[in-house]
Each structure stands twice: as structure tokens, then as C-alpha cells.
Amino acid sequence: MSLAALELEQPGASASSTRPIAASVRTGGDRTRRRHRPRSPEPGNPVPKLDSPAVPLSGKRILITGGAGFIGTTLGRRLVDDNHLVVVDNLHRDALTDSDLAEHPNLEFHQGDVLDAELLLELAHGATHVVHCAAIAGVDTVIESPVRTMRVNLIGTYNVLEAAVATKQTVERLIEFSTSEVFGTHAYNVREGHVTTTGSVGEARWTYAVSKLAGEHMAHAYHDELNLPTVTVRPFNV
Structure with missing residues (x-):
């Protein structure tokens, strides 16, 4: 199965659309590769499809x-059959232990x-891809433990980036998971290049x-200073 942030496109692959917008994908070195991505389809129009699929990992x-x-x-479920996964988690939220994924021979848990x-x-050490999902999340946790939230989300991300540089x-790519919350209270129908916004200092959320x-x-x-190939993903609630 294809995971766009993780996988490289086949040469010449592009999205077909009459009104494409460019999305930047950061790669190693000083280059930023431009990839065309279709705008949201108008009502009644079909969703544009990629001419060529991404190459599975x-x-x-x-x-x-x-x-x-x-x-x-x-x-993990989409990647484990064809790759070796090294998973690290403190099990504060545990969807792994009692699952079939935990017993897969290609998964190494720490x-x-x-x-x-x-x-x-x-x-x-030796990783080709680093996927950074670990973070403090959940409204109650953030409100009750703002210091821990900042420590894990800031220092934890720094530690992951340093490990990738080492x-x-x-490393072919590092994928860092962010959040739609960076768009503030207007996180609706936004695009990658839209301005991020936050509320007043002191508001816990x-x-x-x-x-x-x-x-x-x-x-x-x-990426800019140390040439680390990075991609940021901003998930939304579904």
C-alpha cells in the first residue's frame, strides 16, 4: 500500500488537473522538488487521479x-509485511500490545x-526512514500538564532529529507529524501554504x-542547515 509522505514517486509521476497547485517536498541537499497537486474538485467534477502510483516501500x-x-x-500495519519496523513507545496510550501487529516477526518493539x-x-542507527508520531496529545492532558506537553513535543522532537542526523x-526521509491545530480556530478548508495562527499566551489549549x-x-x-530530508504532516480530525 502507498503512503505518500514515506514513499518516493516514480519518475515522471504527476497529478492531472486543469488548475494544479505546487506543493514543496523537501529532499536531501539544497534542492526543493516541486510536485503538482490538484486543487479540491468542484462540486460535480471527478476527483483527479495520479497518472502513476507511488512506489511502495x-x-x-x-x-x-x-x-x-x-x-x-x-x-505499522501497512508497512510491516515488507519492511523491518523498529517501534518505540512508552505505552501511555497502547493500541499495540494486544493486537496481531505486536506478534509480527518484522516488528521490533522497545x-x-x-x-x-x-x-x-x-x-x-541504520534506519532508512524515521516516522515521528510520539507526542503529548489530548485536551485534558495538555491542560493538566502544559510543562510536560512542551518538554515531550519540543525536546522529544529535537532528540528524534538529532538521532536522524547521527x-x-x-536516512532517506524523516516524517514529522504535526497537527491541524497550527491553523488555530480557522482550520477549515486550509492549504499547506496558509498562515498558521495561535491564541493568546496563557490559554492552555x-x-x-x-x-x-x-x-x-x-x-x-x-533540512535547510543540515540537509536532513524532512516532511511534515498535519493530520486533521475525521
Whole structure:
């Protein structure tokens, strides 16, 4: 199965549309590859399809932080048959332990925390892809523990980026999961290039959004200065 943020497109692949918009995909080196992506279809018009499908990942070593969460286990199921997965999670939210995925021979699980920089350096060694899903989330948790939220979302992301840099010779891509919350209260019908916004300092709900937005800036900085191939994903509620 194809995962656009993880997989490379076939040469010449593009999206067909009469009104394409360009989306930047950060790669190693100083280049930013431009990929055309269709606008949202007008009512009554068919959804544009890619001329060529993405190339599925196979034979890769993929580190997934927060791999026992909802997104991490969903990705794991789509990748585990053809790749070696190294999953790290503190099991605060555990969708992995009692699942069939936990018993898959291609999955290697480590209970740990993204605040443990040495552990991440060890687990990232030799990885071709790093998927950073680990974060503090949930309204109640963010409101009750704003300091912990900032520590995990900021320092944890920093530790993951440093671990990826340490094994940069093998890393093909780092995928950092952010959030639609970076668009503030107007996170509806937005696009990649739209302005991010947050509320006033002191309003607890913005602690999460600000920490995730800072993680985005860090990921882009590591690309721009250290040539680390990074991609940021902003999931929305469905």
C-alpha cells in the first residue's frame, strides 16, 4: 500500500488537473522538488487521479516513535509485511500490545520515551526512514500538564532529529507529524501554504499547537542547515 509522505514517486509521476497547485517536498541537499497537486474538485467534477502510483516501500528499516498509538499502529500495519519496523513507545496510550501487529516477526518493539536521547540514537542507527508520531496529545492532558506537553513535543522532537542526523548516511526521509491545530480556530478548508495562527499566551489549549508548530520549524531548520530530508504532516480530525 502507498503512503505518500514515506514513499518516493516514480519518475515522471504527476497529478492531472486543469488548475494544479505546487506543493514543496523537501529532499536531501539544497534542492526543493516541486510536485503538482490538484486543487479540491468542484462540486460535480471527478476527483483527479495520479497518472502513476507511488512506489511502495520494501526492504526498509523504519523507526516509528509513538508506534503504539493510533496513527503509529495504523502505519505499522501497512508497512510491516515488507519492511523491518523498529517501534518505540512508552505505552501511555497502547493500541499495540494486544493486537496481531505486536506478534509480527518484522516488528521490533522497545518500551521507552522520546526524552531518552541515547535510546533514540541507538534505535535510529541504520534506519532508512524515521516516522515521528510520539507526542503529548489530548485536551485534558495538555491542560493538566502544559510543562510536560512542551518538554515531550519540543525536546522529544529535537532528540528524534538529532538521532536522524547521527545516521544521516542511511536516512532517506524523516516524517514529522504535526497537527491541524497550527491553523488555530480557522482550520477549515486550509492549504499547506496558509498562515498558521495561535491564541493568546496563557490559554492552555494553545500549548499543544505552539509546541507542534515549533517542531515543524525545527524539522525545516534541520533540512535547510543540515540537509536532513524532512516532511511534515498535519493530520486533521475525521
